[in-house]
Amino acid sequence: MLDIELKVDEKEIRRLYLEKLDEHIEKIDKERTFWDTKELQRQTMLSWSTIQNEFFYDERFPKYKLGRKWMFPAKKTREFLLMWIEEQKRR
Numbered sequence: 001m002l003d004i005e006l007k008v009d010e011k012e013i014r015r016l017y018l019e020k021l022d023e024h025i026e027k028i029d030k031e032r033t034f035w036d037t038k039e040l041q042r043q044t045m046l047s048w049s050t051i052q053n054e055f056f057y058d059e060r061f062p063k064y065k066l067g068r069k070w071m072f073p074a075k076k077t078r079e080f081l082l083m084w085i086e087e088q089k090r091r
Helices: 010-031 037-044 048-056 074-088
Strands: 064-066 069-073
Touching (some): 037 069, 037 074, 048 074, 069 074
16 A cells, blocks of 8 residues: 655745735736726725715826716726825825
């Protein structure tokens, strides 16, 4: 009879899983052209009132109103948010 012993590094498996998950999420995010207000809240992890108080009215923040709905170009919004968060640590 043949005995086989298999050792699994659970931390390494978790790390690989999270890395692949991040790659997949990034791919999906890049496929979106626009975000709506719910997606903006999800992406920033901020409430709508916090968004309005912190950067919504910043003239550099890219936004468009279509009827009653706000739309945000995903790429430009992401670029703005990265710039904005960097500015926050200087305050």
